[in-house]
Amino acid sequence: MEFLVKADPELWQRIGVDVTRLSKMREILSQMYKNMFLNQEIRPEGMKYFDEIVSNIHTGRIKEIVEAKEEGRVVVGAFCVYIPEEIVVALDGICIGLCGGSQATVPDAERILPRSICPLVKSAYGFRISRVCPYFQVADFVAGETTCDSKKKTWEVLNRDIETYVMEIPPMKRETERELLFKEVVRFKEELEKRSGIKLDEERLLKGVRIINRKRKALQRLNSLRQHDVLPISGKDVLLIEQIAYYDDPERFATKVEELCDELEDRIAKGIGYGEKKPLRVMISGTPMAFPNFKLHNIVERLGAIIVNEESCIGTRYFKDLVEEKNNLTDQLYAIVDRSMKVHCAIFTPNEERIERILEEYKNSKADGLIYYSLTFCQTYLIEAVKVKQTCEREGIPFLMVESDYSPEDVGQLQTRVEAFLETLRG
Ligand code: SF4
Ligand code: SF4
Numbered sequence: 001m002e003f004l005v006k007a008d009p010e011l012w013q014r015i016g017v018d019v020t021r022l023s024k025m026r027e028i029l030s031q032m033y034k035n036m037f038l039n040q041e042i043r044p045e046g047m048k049y050f051d052e053i054v055s056n057i058h059t060g061r062i063k064e065i066v067e068a069k070e071e072g073r074v075v076v077g078a079f080c081v082y083i084p085e086e087i088v089v090a091l092d093g094i095c096i097g098l099c100g101g102s103q104a105t106v107p108d109a110e111r112i113l114p115r116s117i118c119p120l121v122k123s124a125y126g127f128r129i130s131r132v133c134p135y136f137q138v139a140d141f142v143a144g145e146t147t148c149d150s151k152k153k154t155w156e157v158l159n160r161d162i163e164t165y166v167m168e169i170p171p172m173k174r175e176t177e178r179e180l181l182f183k184e185v186v187r188f189k190e191e192l193e194k195r196s197g198i199k200l201d202e203e204r205l206l207k208g209v210r211i212i213n214r215k216r217k218a219l220q221r222l223n224s225l226r227q228h229d230v231l232p233i234s235g236k237d238v239l240l241i242e243q244i245a246y247y248d249d250p251e252r253f254a255t256k257v258e259e260l261c262d263e264l265e266d267r268i269a270k271g272i273g274y275g276e277k278k279p280l281r282v283m284i285s286g287t288p289m290a291f292p293n294f295k296l297h298n299i300v301e302r303l304g305a306i307i308v309n310e311e312s313c314i315g316t317r318y319f320k321d322l323v324e325e326k327n328n329l330t331d332q333l334y335a336i337v338d339r340s341m342k343v344h345c346a347i348f349t350p351n352e353e354r355i356e357r358i359l360e361e362y363k364n365s366k367a368d369g370l371i372y373y374s375l376t377f378c379q380t381y382l383i384e385a386v387k388v389k390q391t392c393e394r395e396g397i398p399f400l401m402v403e404s405d406y407s408p409e410d411v412g413q414l415q416t417r418v419e420a421f422l423e424t425l426r427g
Contacts (some may be wrong), residue, residue, distance in 0.1 A: 014162035015137040046260030077139035090208025095244025100124035101290030103406035117150040218257035219319035230275030232264040235307025243291040286373035309365035346380035369398035
């Protein structure tokens, strides 16, 4: 089956992309996508929309965003789920995720940043300085946060190249921090009001909350369908959808995920899926896997197991909770804060809620084992692995720790370790 990530050199030139380099990168991406995704057996028809999205990742969606900018809409590039996209949408803006998941731009970043920081940050920074990410090129400004040290110090460097707004995220979750986060959400709202020239009122915000809640609800529904004995979709495809959630139009995305869920429910009812072959079910927990980081999913699923859950910000942490609807602006802003406070990223301390949540998701997903995934040099997730491992040992959950970056160098070694882990599960 042919697959091509489309090119639009004229558009790329207009927004300042390095056309030669992006053209080469899209050829590599086309090949990778074709090999990883299109050869899967029993793939749902509804995945065609998401294939289209990938095919148009550097063209169609960018064109839509450029047109929106021409209408005066603000485009925000976000680096963390703590950036309140409900507010961006409420003020007619577009919020796109900019975390990097590709090795291609890591060497660019390493010419300036230290090597010993995580690849997610290096990849994103490299995309900007090498001008091969059309999303970076169309963002009016980027919004980062003070979660981990790698990120907060990189924002100072990135700010030399593109205006970088920084939101303070407190590392604890007490009442004091709730108030601090509320002030930060209000400050972000004021920044966007200034840029968009629109004043946020309760009606607008409620609309933004409903749009994003609908997107999260669709993702919740999709994830719950992986809990059936008949598995109607691969983990790779779900990860792809979770990644696309960060840059597609939120309403269209929700509609397409809902349509896919209808098809998957029908498949489950008819017994069409991976259940017949009884593959091993594996849950992943850890650092986010930004597009196009499919490395671990690809290894696990090539070895015959299926991934049934991602406890990650590109995964359940993004969609497991909705923002409660309120009838006045202040309460609604607090409701946004309260949902955010339930995102159990490893940067928080203490973080018992995350451990409890992992156990709950493990039980719900009916997984046979858990792979804890951390990007190299991600201190918080690496250290938190200690507690997750102890908990798994206590609960009798088979556990494998994987630390990796985006380079292909460790694929063979990872494959051997995952294979041995799957063997113990079979045993
Ligand atoms: S893992 Fe932490 S820093 Fe990264 S997006 Fe999630 S909350 Fe933000
Ligand atoms: S993966 Fe870890 S080190 Fe990298 S940005 Fe996320 S929290 Fe920070």
